Amino acid sequence: MTTLCVNVDHVATIRQARGVDYPDPLEAAKLAERAGAVGITVHLRQDRRHIQDRDVAALRGVVAGKLNLEMATSDEMLAFALEHRPDQVTLVPERPEEVTTEGGLDLLSQGRPVAAAVDRLAAAGIDVSVFVDPDPRQLERLAALTGRGVKGFEINTDRYTRGEAGQIELIRRVAADGGAAGHRVYAGHGLTTTNVGPIAAVPEIEELNIGHFLIGRAVLVGMVAAVREMLAAMAAARPTA
Numbered sequence: 001m002t003t004l005c006v007n008v009d010h011v012a013t014i015r016q017a018r019g020v021d022y023p024d025p026l027e028a029a030k031l032a033e034r035a036g037a038v039g040i041t042v043h044l045r046q047d048r049r050h051i052q053d054r055d056v057a058a059l060r061g062v063v064a065g066k067l068n069l070e071m072a073t074s075d076e077m078l079a080f081a082l083e084h085r086p087d088q089v090t091l092v093p094e095r096p097e098e099v100t101t102e103g104g105l106d107l108l109s110q111g112r113p114v115a116a117a118v119d120r121l122a123a124a125g126i127d128v129s130v131f132v133d134p135d136p137r138q139l140e141r142l143a144a145l146t147g148r149g150v151k152g153f154e155i156n157t158d159r160y161t162r163g164e165a166g167q168i169e170l171i172r173r174v175a176a177d178g179g180a181a182g183h184r185v186y187a188g189h190g191l192t193t194t195n196v197g198p199i200a201a202v203p204e205i206e207e208l209n210i211g212h213f214l215i216g217r218a219v220l221v222g223m224v225a226a227v228r229e230m231l232a233a234m235a236a237a238r239p240t241a
């Protein structure tokens with residue numbers, strides 16, 4: 001059964017739009033876990049446009065399952081992660097002007113800073129995942145990082161969710177090869193109840209990180225109902241699981 005980590009960044013987006021103290025990402029996290037999410041994901045961006053440092057600190061004490069912190073490999077973020085010790089850090093690329101994460105980490109050009117970040121996080125006992133595009137060349141580079149403590153990788157589903165031809169085949173191949181190489185395989189970006197099925201059906205993908213669609217849906221039907229709808233769509237893709 002594929003599990004779900006709910007990204008609550010955009011609860012904070014709504015809060016930050018007015019500079020008030022509601023809606024509270026902590027409350028959203030509690031409701032998401034109550035509805036069946038196995039964990040909560042947040043992206044602490046360098047510009048702090050949604051999640052704030054205090055949110056991560058507070059979530060650490062509230063999340064019963066896995067707290068997954070997405071972050072860039074900067075010294076500031078590494079120091080933050082080492083202080084607050086999430087269960088998992090997912091390393092992502094970050095460009096200040098981007099609307100959302102634009103692509104996976106390029107392990108071909110960024111291997112050195114990523115390896116340095118992995119070393120520091122793994123030495124502190126924090127599980128590390130890296131967000132990469134479904135590209136077999138990235139997987140080849142991942143092997144070097146595995147020896148340094150990377151436990152898994154998250155496949156960027158962005159281009160699949162935009163309907164790009166050939167993406168689902170690439171995702172299946174990278175998931176199969178990654179799983180066979182002993183990595184834990186996760187996926188996410190742009191997933192909705194409509195497009196999640198083929199991704200949830202990939203046997204090696206054990207966990208999905210889903211945010212924007214879920215929070216948008218929660219505005220209309222509530223957090224618990226939105227998470228349950230997503231879990232039902234995921235389960236329908238693997239009826240015998």
Ligand code: PXP
Pocket residue numbers: 007009043070090092100101131154187188189190191209210211212213
């Ligand atoms: N995974 C990663 C690495 C991300 O950066 C994001 C966006 O913050 C997501 C998953 C979730 O994407 P979405 O909000 O489109 O569901």
